[in-house]
Amino acid sequence: MLSFASLLRFLRICIFEHLKCCSLLGCKSYGTPEKKQSPDEKVFQEIKKSRNKRQKPMGWKCVDNCCWIVGYLCTTSWLLLFLLYIVPVSLPGLKGPEIPGARLKREGLVANHPVVLVPGIITGGLELWEGKPCAEPLFRKRLWGGWGSGFTDIFRRPVCWMDHLSLHYETGLDPPGIRVRPAPGLVAADYFAPGYFVWAILIENLAQIGYEDRNMYMAAYDWRLSFQNTEVRDRSLSRLKGQIEIMYATNGDKKVVVFPHSMGAVYFLHFLKWVELPAPVGGGGGSGWCAKYIKAIVNIGPTFLGVPKAFATILSAEGKDISLIRAMAAGLLESEFLGLQTIEHVMRVSRTWDSIVSLLPKGGETVWGNLDWSPEEGYNCESEEKRQLQALSKENNTRSSTDKSLFQVKHHKKYGRIISFGKEASEVVSSQLPTFSKDFMHSSTSANSSTSRGEFWTEYDDMSRENFQKIAENKVYTTTDLLDLLRYVAPKMMQRAEAHYSHGIAENLEDPKYNHHKYWSNPLETMLPDAPDMETYCMYGVGIPTERSYVYKMSPSDRRKGIPFRIDNSADGSDSCLRGGVYFVDGDESVPVLSSGFMCAKGWRGKTRFNPSGSATYVREYRHKPPSSMLEGRGLESAGHVDIMGNVALIEDVLRIAAGATGSELGGDRIHSDLLKMCNRVNVPL
Secondary structure, three states: OOOOHHHHHHHHHHHHHHHHHHHHHHOOOOOOOOOOOOOHHHHHHHHHHHHHHHHHHOOHHHHHHHHHHHHHHHHHHHHHHHHOOOOOHHHHHHOOOOOOHHHHOOOOOOOOEEEEEEOOOOOOEHHHHHHHHOHHHHHHOOOEEOOOOHHHHHHHHHHHHOOOOOOOOOOOOOOOOOEEEOOHHHHHOOEOOOEEEEOOHHHHHHHHHHOOOOOOOOOOOOOOOOOOHHHHHHHHHHHHHHHHHHHHHHHHOOOEEEEOOOOOOHHHHHHHHHHHHHOOOOOOOOOHHHHHHHHEEEEEEEOOOOOOHHHHHHHOOOOOHHHHHHHHHHHHHOOOOOOOOOHHHHHHOOOOHHHHHHOOOOOOOHHHOOOOOOOOOOOOHHHHHHHHHHHOOOOOOOOOOOOOOOOOOOOOOOOOOOHHHHEEEEHHHHOOOOOOOOOHHHOOOOOOOOOOOOOOOOOOOOHHHHHHHHHHHEEEEEEHHHHHHHHHHHHHHHHHHHHOOOOEEEEEEEOOHHOOOHHHOOOOOOOOOOOOOOEEEEEEEOEEEEEEEEEEOOOOOOOOOOOEEOOOOOOOOOOOEEOOEEEEEEEEEEHHHHHHOOOOOOOOOOOOEEEEEOOOOOEEEEEOOOOOOHHOOOOOOOOOHHHHHHOOHHHHHHHHOOOOOOHHOEEEEEOOOOHHHHHHHHOOOO
């Protein structure tokens, strides 16, 4: 699940200006008495009005002016991005630091192993191949991501655009008469939007040491689909298998290095199981295929154990950023009078994307905690903020013995309560929680099992206020409870998606049932391939507050339809761990450390039942440091979930691995967080 916090921060600014524009433009205030005019002044005003009518037949309203203000702000922002990223390149005097690829090339580093790039959720471009009449001008243009002209054209027809990004709610495939397909080639995920890089910086550095189309491939796929449906509809897994075999054969029988990002890590994990199994269940590669063709899998910002924000996305179509925007401009996002209801539209579309369910936390309470325990218990957000402030003033390569531990116990946070209704419910000991039965969530048919009669397919429209009240009265929900809750409030989505995904822990991996594709993307329910020489890396950022659990409240009771729950922005804690209804832990802003690092640090470390061949695994963490100047763009040492793709240290590691270096030659593990303490607290049988 991708973070675009910088874009959302810009959106907040746009909305804030939208709300102020009426006062800035001097819109008419109907509560202010008009100044009396003399007869001559009245005649003059009448003449002026008649001239204005001839010059401007359609009267301009305040809303029109506001839209123009927002348009100008957006245009100015893109211009600034252009000046920031293009002008320094074209003017030698303004150039920033030398890119790592150029420096490593001088040191003698050259392209060696072919590389495959696997993008994550929402970062890959999507193109229109067939659609409704409203989308006729967008044929073969980008509906999502990249530099294509369609990306700007969509703002003229937003409802049409969302219709084409939705999948069929029963099959999870194309709706009738609509075909949207992943963009091909390296441009599929080099930029998400003009000036906002994803893979572009990494591709440029790889090119510096000799990579090009013949030995570098972007494994684009439709990130909206379930992983198995990418093969059913597009043969994406088969094409990936064929491309790896071709690159191996045309590059001197050199094994391939694969670089998955974010959700791409669990997508490629699915591929590893699929490629070995016999057709038609799998790709027919056999048990030795991975050992023959793959040298290393370098997972960047992986979501192996899921992300808690996926629960909030499905439950209320929001995270901390959307919640803040709604608090600032509730009428703008959900005004029934203006017909906006933006959040409902987002939920209607996103609940057709089965890939979101792949991001739900895996391992249940054993991994993510229960009512009174969690692996991150004792995490001190304030000490992390102090460390970041110290890092800005001086460079420290080693931890000072006088620094306070990030896990110094100050407040006992109950992160295992992923969703709590009310701040008090998120803090009190479990014995003080009111006891309510959750049996209503386990009924055979939910209250909204019939076809929705509402305008938006959110699956909330047919539920009564009493059902919502029952949910809120239960106060707290762990990961196990939340899966049951989602099956109750979103039965159509969960029934469809859970045919493709599982979120438990396997008891016996030799059981033939685990040959079903629903288990292949869960690292706790599948095994790494029999490839003892293959290396697996978990590379990710740390040092950024990352969403872990939420304080919720009921939506206003005067709303007759819509989303009944929302994050409680008024809930703040005595320290920075709870802000705006969101509890934070260490991570890369999108993925907690536990999800990114557990498998490489413990689950796959050595010979375990999840890694029977004992292939080597490495953890490489990159501590966040904000940009020190505009020439750094989004930061040469940023550890953000997407920004890390421009992190100099990560780029150097990536280039060295592609050139043939092993994990031990890189220096083995590099861990800045308290990942190992968390792993010791998680009791998963190995």
